[in-house]
Amino acid sequence: MAVKVKDNFFSIETRNTLYQMKTDEYGVLYHLWYGEKTGCRMDYLLDYPDVGFSGSPYDAGNRRDYSLDTLPLEYAASGAGDFRVSAVSVTHGDGSTALDLRFREYRLTKGKYSIPGLPAVYAGEDEAETLEIVLGDRASGVEVTLRYGVLERIDVITRSAVIVNAGKDAVTVNSAHSLCLDIPAGDWEWVHFHGRHNMERQVERVPLIHGIQECGSRRGTSSHQQNPSVILCERSCTESAGLCIGAALMYSGGFQACIEKDQLNQVRLVMGIQPDTFSWRLEAGESFYTPEAILSCSAEGMGRLSQQFHSVIRNHVCRGKYKLAERPVLINNWEATYFHFDEGKIIEIARQASELGIDMLVLDDGWFGERDSDNSGLGDWFVNEKKLKGGLQNLITQVNRMGMKFGLWFEPEAVSEESRLYREHPDWAIQIPGREPVRGRYQLILDLSNPAVTDYLYQVISKILEENHIEYVKWDMNRSICDWYTAGLPGTRQMEMPHRYVLGLYSLLERLTEDFPEVLFEGCSGGGGRFDAGMLYYCPQIWCSDDTDAYERCFIQYGTSFFYPVSAVGSHVSAVPNHQTGRTTPLKTRGIVAMAGSFGYELDLNCLTGEEKAEVAEQVRKYKGYRRLIHDGRYYRLSNPFADGMSAWSWVSEDRKQALVQGVIFRAVPNSLRRRVRLTGLDGEAHYRDRESGAVYTGAALMSGGILLPWTRGDDAAFEVYLEREG
Ligand code: DGJ
Numbered sequence: 001m002a003v004k005v006k007d008n009f010f011s012i013e014t015r016n017t018l019y020q021m022k023t024d025e026y027g028v029l030y031h032l033w034y035g036e037k038t039g040c041r042m043d044y045l046l047d048y049p050d051v052g053f054s055g056s057p058y059d060a061g062n063r064r065d066y067s068l069d070t071l072p073l074e075y076a077a078s079g080a081g082d083f084r085v086s087a088v089s090v091t092h093g094d095g096s097t098a099l100d101l102r103f104r105e106y107r108l109t110k111g112k113y114s115i116p117g118l119p120a121v122y123a124g125e126d127e128a129e130t131l132e133i134v135l136g137d138r139a140s141g142v143e144v145t146l147r148y149g150v151l152e153r154i155d156v157i158t159r160s161a162v163i164v165n166a167g168k169d170a171v172t173v174n175s176a177h178s179l180c181l182d183i184p185a186g187d188w189e190w191v192h193f194h195g196r197h198n199m200e201r202q203v204e205r206v207p208l209i210h211g212i213q214e215c216g217s218r219r220g221t222s223s224h225q226q227n228p229s230v231i232l233c234e235r236s237c238t239e240s241a242g243l244c245i246g247a248a249l250m251y252s253g254g255f256q257a258c259i260e261k262d263q264l265n266q267v268r269l270v271m272g273i274q275p276d277t278f279s280w281r282l283e284a285g286e287s288f289y290t291p292e293a294i295l296s297c298s299a300e301g302m303g304r305l306s307q308q309f310h311s312v313i314r315n316h317v318c319r320g321k322y323k324l325a326e327r328p329v330l331i332n333n334w335e336a337t338y339f340h341f342d343e344g345k346i347i348e349i350a351r352q353a354s355e356l357g358i359d360m361l362v363l364d365d366g367w368f369g370e371r372d373s374d375n376s377g378l379g380d381w382f383v384n385e386k387k388l389k390g391g392l393q394n395l396i397t398q399v400n401r402m403g404m405k406f407g408l409w410f411e412p413e414a415v416s417e418e419s420r421l422y423r424e425h426p427d428w429a430i431q432i433p434g435r436e437p438v439r440g441r442y443q444l445i446l447d448l449s450n451p452a453v454t455d456y457l458y459q460v461i462s463k464i465l466e467e468n469h470i471e472y473v474k475w476d477m478n479r480s481i482c483d484w485y486t487a488g489l490p491g492t493r494q495m496e497m498p499h500r501y502v503l504g505l506y507s508l509l510e511r512l513t514e515d516f517p518e519v520l521f522e523g524c525s526g527g528g529g530r531f532d533a534g535m536l537y538y539c540p541q542i543w544c545s546d547d548t549d550a551y552e553r554c555f556i557q558y559g560t561s562f563f564y565p566v567s568a569v570g571s572h573v574s575a576v577p578n579h580q581t582g583r584t585t586p587l588k589t590r591g592i593v594a595m596a597g598s599f600g601y602e603l604d605l606n607c608l609t610g611e612e613k614a615e616v617a618e619q620v621r622k623y624k625g626y627r628r629l630i631h632d633g634r635y636y637r638l639s640n641p642f643a644d645g646m647s648a649w650s651w652v653s654e655d656r657k658q659a660l661v662q663g664v665i666f667r668a669v670p671n672s673l674r675r676r677v678r679l680t681g682l683d684g685e686a687h688y689r690d691r692e693s694g695a696v697y698t699g700a701a702l703m704s705g706g707i708l709l710p711w712t713r714g715d716d717a718a719f720e721v722y723l724e725r726e727g
Contacts, residue, residue, distance in 0.1 A: 141167020220481025379421030407472025440479025571597030
């Protein structure tokens with residue numbers, strides 16, 4: 001058993017980590033430890049300083065040194081003597097907001113809990129245990145059940161909370177975070193992933209300051225601007241050494257992660273639904289379930305931490321036929337044609353692609369309604385026969401005859417004012433009566449908190465999927481959401497809507513993915529604007545960014561790799577000059593960068609020279625050869641592109657018999673030594689042969705001395721080394 005409980009002392013041991021909590025004589029639940037295994041009760045670290053202006057609970061009597069404001073707490077409530085950032089805050093029927101949570105009981109069960117209506121890590125009975133700890137407010141009927149899902153073998157602990165109104169009067173939940181983690185004073189830094197459209201998940205690592213640092217989204221989606229994932233690490237932590245703790249929220253709506261360094265240099269992380277766009281009324285007897293946060297810890301640096309997240313997301317978050325299956329190499333017509341195509345043009349792209357070994361044609365935006373630009377047509381999910389004569393069926397039949405699969409783009413959550421759907425159901429769009437709505441890319445968003453809307457979307461999409469041989473769906477979403485209002489809720493409850501929207505989205509995705517298990521769903525939100533573990537529960541891959549420039553992608557994919565597995569990263573070779581940056585990079589580089597993901601193309605192959613087509617065919621052949629290693633192998637970051645002038649990464653197979661090293665050197669420098677990178681994850685004792693040069697090295701040499709990279713010429717030049725173990 002990974003979870004051991006004795007006299008209200010809770011110890012969770014995973015393969016390499018230890019997590020401890022305990023209650024004291026007042027029933028306060030402390031957080032004691034999350035880190036390496038120590039073989040010891042860590043409560044000896046507790047200290048009880050008498051700190052001015054940090055008051056004491058009434059039942060602690062004359063103990064001035066006993067304060068909720070200074071103790072490490074497992075789930076901090078607001079308004080009752082802990083003045084740090086809180087995990088939960090409620091307003092009671094009388095308008096007061098204090099909440100004083102004390103231990104009531106615990107439960108231990110086999111297997112992993114699930115969460116009604118929300119995605120959650122799943123695991124078999126023999127793969128996980130669930131610990132539930134019930135806390136209750138002393139003066140009201142509010143209870144909080146903390147839930148821990150322990151995946152011992154992969155060093156993962158999930159967290160979520162259930163807020164229960166066991167009292168007689170309604171209460172309003174003002175904030176309910178999924179995770180609260182108090183860690184001891186130390187030299188801590190945090191890493192977060194910020195950006196913007198076309199530039200997602202840039203890595204920022206900064207020391208903690210006294211006070212609160214925060215990342216989050218108020219956009220109704222997890223957003224391009226901040227990703228719902230953070231790392232706390234010791235200052236000395238590197239890729240291969242040092243302590244770090246990662247947290248990823250399995251949620252696709254607005255979120256918040258706050259880190260507070262308090263007056264005693266202690267650190268608290270809370271993470272969950274964004275409270276600025278949230279409030280939830282709980283009638284007597286009702287419960288509120290928070291989304292799940294996935295936690296993992298590594299004492300061997302961030303490389304190991306990332307691998308733990310890759311493992312949990314790939315094996316215990318992603319689902320369905322394509323979870324572990326080889327993904328088809330696809331060609332998407334968006335950057336090839338934008339809105340301007342007819343079936344002849346699409347067939348030509350497909351024909352060329354099939355000759356080069358590509359498996360699937362994806363028809364992107366513009367195939368439906370009156371959709372010739374981005375200011376009309378969204379919502380009208382019936383084929384535009386002016387563009388596609390003979391409809392989808394005719395096109396798909398022709399594509400299938402070439403031996404290719406067919407995939408289709410949708411943006412189900414959006415509606416254009418210039419559309420039949422909007423004319424018929426203006427009330428289905430999110431907007432506040434008496435106020436002009438904010439437009440984003442000219443479009444409005446449908447009210448997915450309204451079951452009539454999600455039912456309608458289910459009907460139209462499932463009809464298309466039933467009537468046509470569609471093997472892939474790209475699920476796009478192209479704006480941030482505001483103007484929150486729904487006719488379905490009274491005025492006092494409007495701020496439930498952002499969360500209800502996400503619940504509506506998840507229920508729609510659940511129905512569709514369950515009813516069409518053969519279809520590969522790829523998530524997308526203007527690229528990677530909703531790249532989170534919640535979406536990955538429904539879509540095993542997500543279009544990583546609308547920026548297809550190979551140089552820029554080195555940074556975006558580097559940031560993405562801290563939490564998300566390579567198989568989740570949709571990545572395509574596009575034309576040059578690149579449409580987002582105007583940069584020209586070699587075709588080889590575009591191929592190598594796109595291979596570090598779920599691979600595809602997004603250009604008009606008919607515009608390539610014969611030589612370039614041959615190179616594409618070779619890339620596709622190569623990717624198919626490497627595909628298993630790339631998706632199943634252990635992924636290592638070998639450089640930091642933000643600092644090293646190059647991006648290098650590798651995969652090592654589980655049996656350590658094969659390693660593939662790839663990357664890009666950004667600038668050509670004359671009269672210089674060849675670049676050298678140290679490899680990781682090899683068998684130090686074994687000998688490895690470089691397939692290209694025939695040179696043989698020990699694993700130890702490759703990991704200590706490194707490998708000299710092949711000569712490259714020109715800017716943004718890619719390299720690749722494939723190593724096989726001898727014997
Ligand atoms: C945004 C997506 O990220 C693109 O790949 C493309 O599908 C466009 N939307 C189409 O409007």
